[in-house]
Amino acid sequence: MIGFGAAVVINRNPIASALSLVVSFLGLSVLFVLLNAFFIGVIQVLVYAGAVMVLFLFIIMLLDLRAEKIRKINWLTFGGGVFVSLSLLIQILAVIGSTKMAKQPFPPLASPRMDDVRNVGLLLFENYNLPFQVIAVLVLVATIGVIVLSKRELR
Amino acid sequence: MITLGDYLIVIFMALELMLNAANLSLVAFSRFRLGPDGLPDYNAQVLVFFVITVAAAEVAVGLAIIVALFRTRRTTHVEDINTLKF
Numbered sequence: 001m002i003g004f005g006a007a008v009v010i011n012r013n014p015i016a017s018a019l020s021l022v023v024s025f026l027g028l029s030v031l032f033v034l035l036n037a038f039f040i041g042v043i044q045v046l047v048y049a050g051a052v053m054v055l056f057l058f059i060i061m062l063l064d065l066r067a068e069k070i071r072k073i074n075w076l077t078f079g080g081g082v083f084v085s086l087s088l089l090i091q092i093l094a095v096i097g098s099t100k101m102a103k104q105p106f107p108p109l110a111s112p113r114m115d116d117v118r119n120v121g122l123l124l125f126e127n128y129n130l131p132f133q134v135i136a137v138l139v140l141v142a143t144i145g146v147i148v149l150s151k152r153e154l155r
Numbered sequence: 156m157i158t159l160g161d162y163l164i165v166i167f168m169a170l171e172l173m174l175n176a177a178n179l180s181l182v183a184f185s186r187f188r189l190g191p192d193g194l195p196d197y198n199a200q201v202l203v204f205f206v207i208t209v210a211a212a213e214v215a216v217g218l219a220i221i222v223a224l225f226r227t228r229r230t231t232h233v234e235d236i237n238t239l240k241f
Contacts, residue, residue: 018168037185040204047207052214120204124204131205139208
């Protein structure tokens with residue numbers, strides 16, 4: 001999964017990087033299912049591997065992007081990015097390794113089968129009802145914004 | 156590593172990868188921190204749900220912006236887009 005995630009960034013061809021993004025998302029949903037989060041895993045496949053990837057591929061083919069030629073890589077920014085991400089990784093590993101929680105395994109669940117969707121839904125509509133409706137308004141605003149942006153006359 | 160991508164769309168894909176990394180850590184924490192009834196902490200999974208929704212909306216708006224940009228400038232390279240007003 002991490003390999004395909006790296007392939008997204010490294011590939012010169014946008015379509016190839018989009019397809020490796022699909023594989024990376026599928027691996028991520030398998031990880032979610034292995035962590036007993038079945039609802040999130042299904043949502044991941046539906047939303048990302050379904051909707052978002054179709055959107056990406058559609059836009060790539062609409063804009064007719066080719067595999068780009070190798071441009072001059074700005075080594076200063078590249079080295080800066082590698083330095084920041086590597087130092088962050090080392091720091092996180094050090095912090096996690098120094099805690100007691102890193103040694104102990106995952107605690108066992110009460111029962112292997114649980115009503116995942118039911119529990120998430122109950123929590124969503126009882127404790128998080130207001131954020132849920134705010135999200136609904138956000139999606140509506142995003143839809144209207146996309147329609148306005150896609151109109152032929154921009155100004 | 157986001158600095159490697161030259162197309163705006165590839166940078167968007169890298170953004171999705173970062174959001175998914177955050178989602179993965181949230182789900183792992185929810186599995187690790189069981190409640191008193193032995194079930195996972197579902198607050199984290201609700202947060203993951205919200206993150207996925209916001210990410211999908213953001214991708215839609217971002218791709219619409221990219222298409223509008225391509226119509227006016229005929230390019231989606233990052234290095235060719237260096238003015239604020241055109």
